[in-house]
Amino acid sequence: MTKQQLFEQILKKQSFLCVGLDTDIKMIPEHLLDTEDPIYEFNKAIIDATTPYCVAYKPNLAFYESEGVNGWMAFEKTVAYIRQRYPDQFIIADAKRGDIGNTSEMYARTFFDEVKVNAVTVAPYMGKDSVKPFLIYPERWVILLALTSNKGALDFQLTEDRNGERLFEKVLRVSQQWATAEQMMYVVGATQGKLFEDVRKIVPEHFLLVPGVGAQGGSLEEVCRYGMNKSCGLLVNSSRGIIYADSTEDFAYTAGQEARKLQQEMKEMLEKFGVSQILN
Amino acid sequence: MTKQQLFEQILKKQSFLCVGLDTDIKMIPEHLLDTEDPIYEFNKAIIDATTPYCVAYKPNLAFYESEGVNGWMAFEKTVAYIRQRYPDQFIIADAKRGDIGNTSEMYARTFFDEVKVNAVTVAPYMGKDSVKPFLIYPERWVILLALTSNKGALDFQLTEDRNGERLFEKVLRVSQQWATAEQMMYVVGATQGKLFEDVRKIVPEHFLLVPGVGAQGGSLEEVCRYGMNKSCGLLVNSSRGIIYADSTEDFAYTAGQEARKLQQEMKEMLEKFGVSQILN
Numbered sequence: 328m329t330k331q332q333l334f335e336q337i338l339k340k341q342s343f344l345c346v347g348l349d350t351d352i353k354m355i356p357e358h359l360l361d362t363e364d365p366i367y368e369f370n371k372a373i374i375d376a377t378t379p380y381c382v383a384y385k386p387n388l389a390f391y392e393s394e395g396v397n398g399w400m401a402f403e404k405t406v407a408y409i410r411q412r413y414p415d416q417f418i419i420a421d422a423k424r425g426d427i428g429n430t431s432e433m434y435a436r437t438f439f440d441e442v443k444v445n446a447v448t449v450a451p452y453m454g455k456d457s458v459k460p461f462l463i464y465p466e467r468w469v470i471l472l473a474l475t476s477n478k479g480a481l482d483f484q485l486t487e488d489r490n491g492e493r494l495f496e497k498v499l500r501v502s503q504q505w506a507t508a509e510q511m512m513y514v515v516g517a518t519q520g521k522l523f524e525d526v527r528k529i530v531p532e533h534f535l536l537v538p539g540v541g542a543q544g545g546s547l548e549e550v551c552r553y554g555m556n557k558s559c560g561l562l563v564n565s566s567r568g569i570i571y572a573d574s575t576e577d578f579a580y581t582a583g584q585e586a587r588k589l590q591q592e593m594k595e596m597l598e599k600f601g602v603s604q605i606l607n
Numbered sequence: 608m609t610k611q612q613l614f615e616q617i618l619k620k621q622s623f624l625c626v627g628l629d630t631d632i633k634m635i636p637e638h639l640l641d642t643e644d645p646i647y648e649f650n651k652a653i654i655d656a657t658t659p660y661c662v663a664y665k666p667n668l669a670f671y672e673s674e675g676v677n678g679w680m681a682f683e684k685t686v687a688y689i690r691q692r693y694p695d696q697f698i699i700a701d702a703k704r705g706d707i708g709n710t711s712e713m714y715a716r717t718f719f720d721e722v723k724v725n726a727v728t729v730a731p732y733m734g735k736d737s738v739k740p741f742l743i744y745p746e747r748w749v750i751l752l753a754l755t756s757n758k759g760a761l762d763f764q765l766t767e768d769r770n771g772e773r774l775f776e777k778v779l780r781v782s783q784q785w786a787t788a789e790q791m792m793y794v795v796g797a798t799q800g801k802l803f804e805d806v807r808k809i810v811p812e813h814f815l816l817v818p819g820v821g822a823q824g825g826s827l828e829e830v831c832r833y834g835m836n837k838s839c840g841l842l843v844n845s846s847r848g849i850i851y852a853d854s855t856e857d858f859a860y861t862a863g864q865e866a867r868k869l870q871q872e873m874k875e876m877l878e879k880f881g882v883s884q885i886l887n
Contacts, residue, residue: 349710389706389713392679395721399672399679425730426669426703427757427823430629433669441675450705450730452752454759472732477707479734482781486768494763494774501762543707 328417328445329466330509330534334558336382336415341594341603343559344586345383345419345536347566348373348405349390354571356578366394366401369578371408373570376583380590383417383562384409385536406442417562418444419470419536425450431460439464446470448514448536451498455505462506469511473498474526476516476539499529508532515554517545517563523553534560540589541568547589551596559602565589608697608725609746610789610814614838616662616695621874621883623839624866625663625699625816627846628653628685629670634851636858646674646681649858651688653850656863660870663697663842664689665816686722697842698724699750699816705730711740719744726750728794728816731778735785742786749791753778754806756796756819779809788812795834797825797843803833814840820869821848827869831876839882845869 337343350366359365374384386405391398409416424434424447431449438447439461446468449458461469474484474495484495492500499513508530515526517539526535535554539545540563547563554561569589573581597603617623630646639645654664666685671678689696704714704727718727719741726748729738741749754764754775764775772780779793788810795806797819806815815834819825820843827843834841849869853861877883 351713387706387710387713389704389710389717393713393717393721395683395717396676396679399676403675421706423704423706423730423733424669426667426701427755427818430667430669433631433667433673437669437673437675441673450703450732452730452732452763453703453755453757454762454764456757456759458759475707475733477733477736479736479738482734483732483774483777484734486766486774486777488766488768494766497763497766538707 330558333382333417333534336417337559338603340380340382340590341597342380342382342590343561343563343593344381344589345385345562345564346373346377346381346569346586347421347538347564348384348386348570349566350570351390352394354574356574356576358576364397364401364404366391366398367404370401370405372579373582374409374413376579377569377586378413378416380583380586383419385419385421385564387566388420388422403442406444410443417446419446419448420444421448423448423450423472425453425457427453428456428460431457435461435464439467446512448472451502458502458505462510467510469506470536471498471502471511471513473513474515474519474522476518476543476545480516496525496529499526503530508534512536514538517550518543520549521553523550527554527556531556534562536562536564538564541565547592547596551600555596555600555602557602559597563593610838613662613697613814617839618883620660620662620870621877622660622662622870623841623843623873624661624869625665625842625844626653626657626661626849626866627701627818627844628664628666628850629846630850631670632674634854636854636856638856644677644681644684646671646678647684650681650685652859653862654689654693656859657849657866658693658696660863660866663699665699665701665844667846668700668702683722686724690723697726699726699728700724701728703728703730703752705733705737707733708736708740711737715741715744719747726792728752731782738782738785742790747790749786750816751778751782751791751793753793754795754799754802756798756823756825760796776805776809779806783810788814792816794818797830798823800829801833803830807834807836811836814842816842816844818844821845827872827876831880835876835880835882837882839877843873
């Protein structure tokens with residue numbers, strides 16, 4: 328999917344919501360546990376209920392891997408289900424991979440050739456040759472960690488170099504030489520508030536994947552005030568706040584309602600910050 | 608496995624070799640492709656042939672994931688095989704994971720509770736709370752990326768902060784507050800030569816996992832000169848140079864011979880730098 332196509336979806340749905348599929352077998356409603364593949368059944372119901380209100384899904388690989396072979400199967404089936412039923416959805420494998428060239432090549436092959444997601448999250452620590460192998464696939468995306476939503480972001484990401492450039496700023500700056508805004512996005516946590524301004528000074532055009540609204544405490548309005556650009560430029564993720572909003576048999580309906588609430592807020596933000604006007 | 612137990616294995620085998628199981632289905636000898644699980648059959652033969660000469664195995668997750676469900680199954684079976692047949696071997700899941708707390712918890716559960724490896728490689732970019740969940744398992748290890756063997760290591764890892772401390776040095780220093788040398792090791796690439804001296808100034812007691820000897824061009828003697836400590840303190844990995852040394856039906860025998868050559872060199876190094884004397 329191209330940047331323009333993603334933007335068109337955002338305008339069409341008046342939403343820049345990404346639903347995080349952090350599906351934990353321990354959190355799945357009891358009545359699904361007797362089915363053949365509870366994780367997949369849960370995901371299907373969540374996806375059917377939330378798809379009108381979101382433009383992206385983000386399965387978090389850790390949750391699938393923890394179930395071993397069955398988990399991997401559920402992950403692959405989930406991606407195939409979205410791809411077939413809702414081909415306009417942008418699918419992100421949240422994997423935080425990154426390794427030496429020949430190994431990153433294998434990861435890229437897995438996620439882009441085999442499973443066929445649109446984007447993979449990648450860690451920047453190992454530099455250019457650990458990221459490049461993901462970029463040879465046209466219209467597929469790398470979403471590079473820049474400034475994450477967790478407390479540990481303070482440990483290294485804000486370290487200033489001799490010229491006062493912080494590590495996340497260096498990551499943003501240097502990685503722009505590896506790919507354009509047509510293939511690269513950045514992870515910037517919703518908890519980072521005003522730092523979005525500093526991010527936007529370096530990457531005004533790029534899409535940002537923003538986790539941390541909801542369970543982690545980030546504010547949607549603040550993210551939009553400091554992070555939105557003319558093409559929206561944001562994919563805001565919510566996982567637990569949507570998929571675990573209700574543990575009864577009505578879980579999917581409730582998830583849909585939670586997604587709808589966020590979509591309504593996002594619609595307001597698009598209007599408030601002038602993005603929806605492009606439609607007119 | 609404790610640090611002392613690992614050291615005892617090194618003394619016993621006069622080897623600090625780790626065999627990297629970067630098993631690529633495209634590189635497996637043809638006669639194995641008709642078996643039910645070629646990756647697992649290949650690994651078993653490699654393991655049986657190399658086990659007298661090494662103290663550790665390091666399956667590289669990228670290679671297994673690229674084969675989807677079958678790959679995961681081969682990974683799990685390989686670890687179970689080593690665990691059962693050769694319980695003294697140290698098993699490293701080379702996964703380079705690291706994510707927010709609740710996600711790292713899932714990865715830790717996967718590798719330590721389900722698959723039962725001894726150690727996982729972890730990326731430091733997201734800081735303390737992304738690493739901590741791996742450290743609640745007694746006698747299991749985090750192997751944190753510090754100074755990697757690839758060219759991209761230059762992009763961020765050598766960035767100096769205001770006080771002249773380089774990022775890899777900060778990672779070494781700060782992460783020592785998270786765990787002791789009984790649970791933490793560091794990845795330092797064999798291609799880094801004299802920088803091992805700088806690493807040892809900060810972490811004199813820790814084990815280092817050293818990739819990059821062989822295909823990537825690092826020198827074993829140099830690594831030992833600058834990196835070895837009184838308890839050896841090194842696990843030197845070789846993957847391609849051993850497992851793909853021969854693509855005929857004799858592949859396992861040849862792999863064993865290649866491992867043996869490295870073991871002989873390592874024995875010399877242990878003598879040269881005075882480590883083997885501790886046995887006397």
